[in-house]
Amino acid sequence: MVRHLILAGLAVATLATVLAAVLGPWGWWFPAIAFLLLLLVAVRDATQRKHSVLRNFPVLGHMRFFLEKIRPEIQQYFIERNYDGKPFDRDQRSLVYSRAKGFKGDKAFGTELNVNEPGYEYFVQSVAPKPAPEDEHRVRLGGPDCLQPYDASLLNISAMSFGSLSKNAVLAMNKGAALGGFAQETGEGGLTEYHLAHGADLIWEFGSGYFGTRDEHGNFDPEVFREKSRLPQVKAINIKLSQGAKPGLGGVLPGSKVTAEIAAARGVPEGQTCISPASHSAFTTPRELIRFVARLRELSGGKPIGFKLCVGSRVEILAICKAMIEEGVSPDFIIVDGGEGGTGAAPLEYQDHVGTPLVEGLILMHNALVGSGLRERIKLGCAGKITSGHDIVRHIIQGADFCMSARAMMMAVGCIQAQACHTNKCPVGVTTQDPRLYRALDVTDKGERVERYHRLTVAEAGQMISTMGCEHPEELTREMLRRKVTATQSTSYETLYQWLRPGELFGGVEGGWGEDWDYADPDRFSAGHPGKYVFHDRGPLTPAGVIPEADRRYAGGAAGVRFPDGRPAAASSPSGAPVAGGSRENGSPAGTGKRPEGEPGTTAGAQHTTRDPVPEPDNVDPRDDSRSRNPGMA
Ligand SMILES: Cc1cc2nc3c(=O)[nH]c(=O)nc-3n(C[C@H](O)[C@H](O)[C@H](O)COP(=O)(O)O)c2cc1C
Ligand code: SF4
Known part of the structure; x- marks a missing residue:
């Protein structure tokens, strides 16, 4: 009905204006041509078969597509509140833009957050704060077997490939990291000339596609790896x-982004969607993964590996821990x-519904390493919406040693x-391979922004640590981070989660952790056991007999777990807790909230260094447009 009305109306209007133009003044031709064009569009809309809304509402239906197109901008500029934008709210974006421009990002008048809402978290400051550190806190990556340890910043650039990022974006980040003395992770798309351009410290990543280190069949190539891993920039x-965002899917680079240059860097056909397989061909079991780690360490000349x-199955994480021990x-x-x-x-289903959220995954991994006595050998990094000094400090309290931000x-x-x-079609040239778009991204200017954002954010993290009366991140305790659990009650992280004691898994833990530890097999990746898989600790769900005898060889604590030289993996720590490797564990007593510390020079203890000591002046500037909580222009 509406369709016919629109078509008839436009036909009449066209006829009338054409007649007026023929018989009257020539100016009638303008509306006549306009109505004629609209009539043609209406006929096309009414006869096409792809869009029902256009068939039913010729011409008018286009409004829907237009409004849908500009919806994100309308939402972002007119509707979104400062704290509810997604994935990053205006306050978070504003902070990054502001710091990138060299402003501290101070705001006026107090918090807009509801501080009594369940889920609200806050730090417990000290009456006697320490002075802000002059030097940036650094974290040593390099366990007992590492020959070339690297002192990493508390915040580094997380993996993003050339391919998903434009050449200018990679270059700007590389420049920023070089200026600021922190690390850029390459992403799985390979180590390219753009990652080497400004001499930044690099964490070279490869995934199941082995891009940049693969043979003609797509398998890992040790010789190519040996050569590239020994580059001085690769730390x-x-x-x-x-x-x-897509655990279990491997990597996906849409064909539109696979330019000749990217195809050459990765060793794949130009223009075709480039997929890294879901799992690796270089290893298929936890034990093979760990042997692969040892092989890479040797091939690279002893660099940190x-x-x-993204944490999934706890059983699999524990199986990896067992493989390390064995x-x-x-x-x-x-x-x-x-x-x-x-x-x-990545598919929306995966982005929204697959993979453990960071806090839960981080705590799980930290617990697994502590409980299996391995924590002091391994530094724990984390990534997931980290934008501020507050994010860095809270994740350290939750178990991390350093952070990555993509x-x-x-931003x-x-x-x-x-x-x-x-x-x-990224409008600002960050994630496009279209030179007309990415040339707008000025490498020099944006590189400096990356450096400033990093420096001011890490300085803010250092300041917050001092505010809690600590001189070093290692002194932070879980009591210092509290969460509102109801409108009237809050609790600290120490009591909010279960925390395993060093080596506790060897002693036989009641409930979920103990069952998953018993079940974990270093020779098998297996997501769970029938009816028993849950993350959080709880009483046994089924009778113990459900676990096959073959899978119970770790039951009874450390009896079955030995290092290759025959030593039992569990020994007594000074606190009396059973630990892996005996003397290596520092034996933090239960409930102290202290994470095991590394031994300087041999294990991964966080270190002070004199890198990046640039003190930041109090540079609150009225020109800083983000002070009004307006994200401003990036
Ligand atoms: C454009 C883009 C490309 C990414 N490419 C990779 C990649 O190649 N390898 C990888 O391990 N992670 C990749 N990631 C994930 C990030 O490294 C990071 O782990 C994740 O985005 C969480 O950090 P964020 O919340 O700070 O972005 C990518 C993320 C983005 C946004
Ligand atoms: S501005 Fe570019 S990089 Fe940022 S979200 Fe949009 S398309 Fe992606």
Whole structure:
């Protein structure tokens, strides 16, 4: 009915204006041509078969597509409140833009957050704060077997490939990292000339596609790896097991972004969607993974080797821990990516519903390493919506040693959260391979922004640590972070979660942890056991007899777990807690809230260094447009 009315109305209007133009003044031709064009559009809309809304509402239906197109901008500019934008709210974006421009990001008049709402978290400051540190806190990546340890910043650029990022974005981040003395992780798309351009410290990542280190069949090539890993810029190597936004999917680079240059860097056909397989061909079991770590360490000349994953099955994490113990080999670092992590392209189902959120995954991984007596050998990194000093400090309290940030770094080089990264049409040139778009991204200017954002954010983290009366991140305790659990009650992280004591798993833990530890098999990746898989601790769900005898060889604590030289993996710590490797554990007594510390020079103890000591003046500037809580222009 409406369709016919529109068509008839336009036909009459066209006829009338054409007649008026023929018989009257020539100016009638303007509306006549306009109505004629609209009539043609209406006929096309009414006869096409793809869009029902256009068939039913010719011409008018286009309004729907137009409004849908500009909806994100309307939402962002007119509707969104300062604290509810997604994935990053205006306050978070504003802070990054502000710091990237060199302002501290101070605001006036007090918090807009509801401080009595369940979920609200706050730090417990000291009556006697320490002076802010002059030097940036650094974290040593390099366990007992590492020959070339690397002192990492508390905040580094998380993995993003050339391919998902434009050449200018990679260059700007590389420049920023070089200026600021922190690390840029390459992403799984390979180590390219752009990562080497400004001489930044690099964490070289590869995933299951082995891009940049693969043979003609797509398998890992040790000789190529040996050569590249020994480049002086490569400070550490990271094996990507999974990514929070799409765990279990491997990597996806849409064909529109696979230019000749990217195809050459990765060794794949130009223009075709480039997929890294879901799992690795270089290893298929936890034990093989750990042996692969040892092999990479040897091939690289003893550089720190780690792996990155989004936590999934606790049984699998514990199986990896058992493999480390049995092989006597551990990675130097592990990076936990949260399910809320970013991506250039991934199915919505995966982004929204697969993978453990960062806090839960981080605590799980920290507990697994502590409980199996391995924590002091391995530094724990984390990624997932980290933008501020507050984020850094709270994740350290939750178990991390250092942080990685991807999307905040993208914002520092100009990302405005238009969320079109997968279309090759990024309006600010960050995630596009179209030179007409990425040439707008000025490498020098944006590189300096990355450096400023990093410096001011890490300085703010250092200041917050001092405010809590600590001189070093290692002194932070879980009592210092509290969460409102109801409108009238709050509790600290010490009591909010279960925390395993060093080596506790060897002693037989009641409930979920103990059952999963018993079940974990270093020769098998297996997501769970029938009816028993849960994350949080709880009483046994089924009778013990359900676990097959073959899978129970670890039951009874450390009896079955030995290092290759025959030593039992569990020994007594000074606190009396059973630990792996005996003397290596510092034996923090239960409930102190202190994480095991590294031994300087041999294990991964966090270090003070004199890098990046630039003191930041109190540079609150009235020109800083973000002070009004307006994200301003990136
Ligand atoms: C555009 C883009 C590309 C990414 N590419 C990779 C990659 O190649 N390898 C990887 O391990 N993670 C990749 N990630 C994930 C990030 O490294 C990071 O783990 C995740 O986004 C969480 O950090 P964020 O919340 O600070 O963005 C990518 C993320 C984005 C946004
Ligand atoms: S501006 Fe939009 S398309 Fe570009 S990087 Fe940011 S979110 Fe992606």
